[in-house]
Amino acid sequence: IINKKNTKNELTFNNDLILNELAIMGHSAKRSLEAQKLHYLFQSFYFTSINNYSAAIKTFVQLNELFENRITINNQNIFDYYSMLDGILSSLRMEKRTIEMGYFVDKLFVLLEHKIPEYFKIMIKKTIAINHMSLQLLSFDPSQGLNYLTHLEKDTVNKYPFIDLIKQSELLFYIALTYYRNDNTKKALKTFAKTEINLYRENTHPIFKTIKLFTLLLHYEAKDLLFLNYEIRNFVRHAKGQDNLTEIEKLLFRIFKTNDFQLKNNKELKHFLAIVKANQPNHRREIMSKQHFDFVVWAEHKLLG
Template identity: 35%
Template structure:
């Protein structure tokens, strides 16, 4: 584990977890190099500063070894904490104990441990772990020469193991179809535009075969079935059926709360996906219902990073609805009412959401005639250096717009040169968005007459038409309409 990995892990720790780790480390009497490294990383995320300070304090110590050891200790602490709440992790630990007891020929203790776990797995929907436990029990019966068990009872126990394997196979088939569907959707037409259902006929037939099989449909397989349907109906434009499936999917999670993870990341991912689908098909009126369900996941018993992820995601979707409706003043009031720490805490947890949230904050400030504040908020996005990420390129272009609107012409030229250097290594042609933006700035419409600007705008018609006809580039205008912005500059 290198320094970056350790830094990423520490950034996910809450204040309570950092305090717990320091208290645990301080129980040791000897000097702890790893604790000094922990304090350095927690105080500064800059790896260059951390390396320089560590080398100065401990010139004879290896930073790489200290980082690996620190990462191990942090993971051990987090696993111990998670054991209290994660039923699956508790099962894995119990299975390890049973194996160790068997290795030491303590078979009676091993089978007692296994049967205790099996008797308590009713609320745990983890088929593979259940099978492994049942296999341990059958191995034990074989080792003790099948004492105190009839042939009928043995066959019944073996049938339980067979049923578990059958359900595992059924679940795997569900996952395979769902993953293939997602794969085809990602590489097909843009989201929000109905596609032809014929390209999924083979997957539909296989999915129907699984549903109609005799295998027991557990909550996990039901979830995958509904996810498959929701993606299919959304893509093919059957929005009423898709909406019905969304509500059924949420209802399934609510009926099986005892099976939720700690924290419920699976439920979070599902709600997040449903909201993204609703946004893609412009069903904005249904979004508040699922946003509310998402907000209800926040709970003090869950880790701090998860609660902040919930806060940010809820805020993100609420802002998106206001942005789509063009309610810029209301959106600005929303970000003003939200504490700054909600935006800034745990930036490394789902960093793409963090960057998108900062972009929306910046966009809302710009729309409320505050380009200077918008530039400041967007700075962490620009400095994140996400090479050749489409969204990052949009942010860089928007940053150029902000400097233009601030009349910061000296820095504007520098930023344009910097951006061109950044994108020079790409193999693909220059996007029309960039062509339109740079030509608009180069023509300096603020210095021209109205007649001259109308003439110049006519020359840009070819780029604008090509941009409108390119579905990928046109979809990027949902973040910021560079085309509308450019046309407005020539019509002022």
């Protein structure tokens, strides 16, 4: 599990899981919900780390059944159950496991049948919408996503944006991405005019970094070069200099600063792209961004056609 590419926080998380697993093995309360949950989390994390996704998915199913069988009439454990489903879906999105995603999205719909607070119901609906749009974008028929947007309840998008700003930002991102995939850059940019995004531009969570990069990409596609150059300078300044940019960010900024018609003849950029592709992203920001949008694939399309 532990390798040189792990960040300090990831190493701590790995070690905590291992210690918890060892404690569970010798603990008299190993049949408790918390103990079994930690056991399955350890297994799923381990299988994912060695790229054994079939085994990881089996563990996800077992983890789901563990919670599903323990939701009582007074909804005990339902918040933990939602959190677990959300985490599983996030992992599946990263690996583009569309069939399995559908299975766990259906479990979210079941949660809506319970008597729960409105804010929690809206949060579940936001999560369903994120995963539905992701599924439709992965189906290579972006028009399905656009059709889904026309039927998406306004309350799902607009209500309770600050209860979970990360979830709200993911929702807005997938709405913008759906418009972009349907060749509507203007509407995609308009999506990010939402106040809740602008208020938190300095947040370092990967989804905000992804949104910032994607917004720059949209301005590049819209040929809004004046705004683009200004925002790139802001991005670099907040990253505290060029040296703190990831390799993918450096590649994107080089593309953004090059006239579009010159890209496919630019040997320097193609060489830089080859270097980026040869080195698997090991920065957490890059790994998490890839879950939402693969900027390297976009760059490859621009440079190689």
